[in-house]
Amino acid sequence: MHSVHQTAESHAGPDWRRLSSSEYSNEFFVGDASSPRTTPAACTVLLSVKRAGELIGESVASWPGVTAVAHRFGGTEYRYGKKEMGHVHGDRLADLPLPRRLHDELIAQGRVQPHHVLPESGWVSVWIDGPQDADGVIELFRMQYQRYSRAASQSSV
Secondary structure (H helix, E strand, O other), rough: OOEEEEEOOOOOOOOOEEEOOOOOOEEEEEEEEEOOEEEEEEEOOOOOOOOHHHHHHHOOOOOOOOOEEEOOOOOOOEEEOOOEEEEEEEEOEEEEEHHHHHHHHHHHOOOEEOOOOOOOEEEEOOOOOOHHHHHHHHHHHHHHHHHHHHHHHHHHO
16 A cells, blocks of 8 residues: 655645555545644545446446456456456456457447457457546446346357
8 A cells, every 4th residue: 555644744835635545445635734724634535436447346246147256367357157258457457358240349439449469359458547437348348248148048048
């Protein structure tokens, strides 16, 4: 865990800040220490922001039949039964295998890019810039989930 802690007592400037991050959230405490009426306790603001990988994992792993396992190249792999739906490398990148038609459509729409290492494969990559991108990645995993669950129900009939 990385943290910076400066209080009104230890900081001579007009601002004090405490920034800390953990694996799951970021906390920001901001106030104006130059005012005699303002104390750190009086001007504390707490924001809890979940990271993209956590948001994706909470959603995808909650679907019936989906398991989350360690991926062989790092990150978290999501499976429906024994079949990989895709994997997420931390908070920065998601890779999903797609049928060629869907692969080409999503690339043409700009929603995904050819796989970052194997661009000629049926895999696609999605670069994640922050928590704001989690919903788009979750939607791609939802598409995978619907395809895989439909296929499983048709094969059991």
